[in-house]
Amino acid sequence: xxxxxxxxxxxxxxxxxxxxxxxxxxxxxxxxxxxxxxxxxxxxxxxxxxxxxxxxxxxxxxxxxxxxxxxxxx
Amino acid sequence: xxxxxxxxxxxxxxxxxxxxxxxxxxxxxxxxxxxxxxxxxxxxxxxxxxxxxxxxxxxxxxxxxxxxxxxxxxxxxxxxxxxxxxxxxxxxxxxxxxxxxxxxxxxxxxxxxxxxxxxxxxxxxxxxxxxxxxxxxxxxxxxxxxxxxxxxxxxxxxxxxxxxxxxxxxxxxxxxxxxxxxxxxxxxxxxxxxxxxxxxxxxxxxxxxxxxxxxxxxxxxxxxxxxxxxxxxxxxxxxxxxxxxxxxxxxxxxxxxxxxxxxxxxxxxxxxxxxxxxxxxxxxxxxxxxxxxxxxxxxxxxxxxxxxxxxxxxxxxxxxxxxxxxxxxxxxxxxxxxxxxxxxxxxxxxxxxxxxxxxxxxxxxxxxxxxxxxxxxxxxxxxxxxxxxxxxxxxxxxxxxxxxxxxxxxxxxxxxxxxxxxxxxxxxxxxxxxxxxxxxxxxxxxxxxxxxxxxxxxxxxxxxxxxxxxxxxxxxxxxxxxxxxxxxxxxxxxxxxxxxxxxxxxxxxxxxxxxxxxxxxxxxxxxxxxxxxxxxxxxxxxxx
Numbered sequence: 001x002x003x004x005x006x007x008x009x010x011x012x013x014x015x016x017x018x019x020x021x022x023x024x025x026x027x028x029x030x031x032x033x034x035x036x037x038x039x040x041x042x043x044x045x046x047x048x049x050x051x052x053x054x055x056x057x058x059x060x061x062x063x064x065x066x067x068x069x070x071x072x073x074x
Numbered sequence: 075x076x077x078x079x080x081x082x083x084x085x086x087x088x089x090x091x092x093x094x095x096x097x098x099x100x101x102x103x104x105x106x107x108x109x110x111x112x113x114x115x116x117x118x119x120x121x122x123x124x125x126x127x128x129x130x131x132x133x134x135x136x137x138x139x140x141x142x143x144x145x146x147x148x149x150x151x152x153x154x155x156x157x158x159x160x161x162x163x164x165x166x167x168x169x170x171x172x173x174x175x176x177x178x179x180x181x182x183x184x185x186x187x188x189x190x191x192x193x194x195x196x197x198x199x200x201x202x203x204x205x206x207x208x209x210x211x212x213x214x215x216x217x218x219x220x221x222x223x224x225x226x227x228x229x230x231x232x233x234x235x236x237x238x239x240x241x242x243x244x245x246x247x248x249x250x251x252x253x254x255x256x257x258x259x260x261x262x263x264x265x266x267x268x269x270x271x272x273x274x275x276x277x278x279x280x281x282x283x284x285x286x287x288x289x290x291x292x293x294x295x296x297x298x299x300x301x302x303x304x305x306x307x308x309x310x311x312x313x314x315x316x317x318x319x320x321x322x323x324x325x326x327x328x329x330x331x332x333x334x335x336x337x338x339x340x341x342x343x344x345x346x347x348x349x350x351x352x353x354x355x356x357x358x359x360x361x362x363x364x365x366x367x368x369x370x371x372x373x374x375x376x377x378x379x380x381x382x383x384x385x386x387x388x389x390x391x392x393x394x395x396x397x398x399x400x401x402x403x404x405x406x407x408x409x410x411x412x413x414x415x416x417x418x419x420x421x422x423x424x425x426x427x428x429x430x431x432x433x434x435x436x437x438x439x440x441x442x443x444x445x446x447x448x449x450x451x452x453x454x455x456x457x458x459x460x461x462x463x464x465x466x467x468x469x470x471x472x473x474x475x476x477x478x479x480x481x482x483x484x485x486x487x488x489x490x491x492x493x494x495x496x497x498x499x500x501x502x503x504x505x506x507x508x509x510x511x512x513x514x515x516x517x518x519x520x521x522x523x524x525x526x527x528x529x530x531x532x533x534x535x536x537x538x539x540x541x542x543x544x545x546x547x548x549x550x551x552x553x554x555x556x557x558x559x560x561x562x563x564x565x566x567x568x569x570x571x572x573x574x575x576x577x578x579x580x581x582x583x584x585x586x587x588x589x590x591x592x593x594x595x596x597x598x599x600x601x602x603x604x605x606x607x608x609x610x611x612x613x614x615x616x617x618x
Contacts, residue, residue: 012168013168013169013171013172016164016165016168017165017168017169020161020164020333021161021337022333023324023329023333024326024329027154027323027324027325027326029322029323032298032301034297035296035297035300035301036297036301037301037322039157039322039323039324040157040377040381043157043160043161043377044160044377044378046161046164047160047164047370047373047374047377048370048374050164050165050167050168050370051167051367051368051370051371054167054168054171054366054367055367057168057171058171058363058364058366058367061363062363065599
């Protein structure tokens with residue numbers, strides 16, 4: 001069943017995938033951050049961003065499921 | 075290189091080893107269930123673990139000692155190309171969020187202990203489930219062997235690895251003891267032992283990484299200096315090939331390989347038997363969903379750990395030593411920069427980091443053997459007690475096998491097999507992940523696709539040569555039609571899927587017989603408590 005919440009969750013899951021596989025967008029040295037080339041700190045920065053997106057997807061899916069159960073779950 | 079015994083570091087290492095041994099045996103009493111003889115108790119910890127235990131268990135399981143040694147070693151060797159492990163673990167979690175909860179729910183509902191149990195239930199095909207089981211066992215064995223390689227690297231640097239002149243028994247004695255003890259507590263405590271020890275392992279790892287990432291740059295003059303020195307070291311051309319050693323970024327012609335390696339590895343990560351075992355030990359669907367959001371914390375740690383590769387280069391580890399073994403670079407860096415006692419803590423982190431996954435892997439391989447080979451093919455009427463007994467014995471056999479593997483063969487054999495293991499596991503994706511969403515695929519089509527993917531992947535990996543090896547020299551090759559260099563496993567996977575789709579269309583057109591599907595649509599979304607889930611699910615009827 002396609003609902004708005006599920007579509008939003010899907011988008012949250014697809015964003016990290018696309019940005020990590022598009023290697024050309026981040027394979028460079030500058031700007032550096034505390035001496036670290038861009039290539040490294042950019043990918044490291046994606047770890048928390050991707051975790052937040054996955055968590056958002058989890059919340060969206062859970063809410064969606066509860067809504068359909070008529071709010072029976074706590 | 076120092077070769078004398080580092081007494082303080084060795085003492086600290088032994089202390090932690092003794093501590094986890096005690097924990098390992100005590101684990102048998104932890105949350106003991108009434109029916110300790112059922113395979114779900116020994117092999118899945120009674121399916122009772124909550125969010126945090128599962129988090130520690132999965133973290134302890136997926137981020138192995140070999141990872142700690144090999145990822146920085148790859149960076150140490152070639153620079154940016156080795157960093158693919160970070161995007162790999164970033165995209166793994168959004169991917170598994172889609173299918174892991176479904177696997178958990180259907181397994182809980184039907185009492186499945188392995189992914190092959192699911193395949194048999196979904197497709198009613200023993201040949202397909204045996205194929206998946208064999209793939210899993212074959213991929214897991216060398217992985218266990220590599221955990222031993224991780225321990226060996228630590229022992230070598232501490233100075234009790236022995237030199238070539240010592241008698242082989244004396245030389246390997248520390249490894250034999252470590253493994254004997256591991257085998258004993260896995261046998262008696264099952265999955266509860268690594269679950270408890272994982273707490274110690276992860277705590278040690280986090281402490282070591284936090285200290286290393288602050289203290290080492292401070293000693294080496296900051297990240298600026300580290301990357302400058304590394305950049306200079308990578309630019310040096312190899313006299314034999316005329317190519318530079320590595321680079322700080324990924325050049326356009328290597329980007330396909332970087333991306334396909336990350337994607338292919340991410341897809342395979344949670345289909346390894348040891349991942350499935352840890353996932354199925356979770357007590358609810360929510361536990362699994364939550365874990366996909368909190369597991370990336372380990373990815374951050376992995377990324378920081380990868381940085382150690384650059385630090386080892388900047389520190390001049392292995393400089394001017396011909397044919398230096400890059401696997402020793404990180405332990406050696408620790409010994410060079412840390413005071414002895416803290417180096418001991420770091421070594422303990424790596425060594426215990428080897429014991430946790432080795433225990434889970436041997437349990438996972440044993441479960442596969444018992445459920446999908448012994449019970450399905452040899453003794454269909456085995457009782458749960460008998461299953462548990464066979465599984466415990468199988469876990470011992472698997473470990474002895476891995477030990478013999480490491481002691482008798484060259485280390486590169488284990489590494490080659492692990493490389494192949496990743497390619498092989500990827501070939502079970504269409505059946506398992508496909509099966510979780512649709513019953514459309516025909517069982518025979520999946521079997522043919524799997525066989526073709528396995529054959530193609532193995533053949534292509536065999537054909538790769540490198541500066542040091544004439545076969546299995548790498549995991550990337552030209553992708554047919556696209557013409558770029560990419561991960562062999564992913565190419566084989568595409569071939570696998572195309573065959574499965576085409577053959578399914580053909581088999582459906584000729585109305586080839588389909589197996590019975592014992593699962594129903596609601597099974598895939600069931601949460602504990604929502605539906606009637608019996609604590610010990612009845613055995614599914616044997617199917618042909």
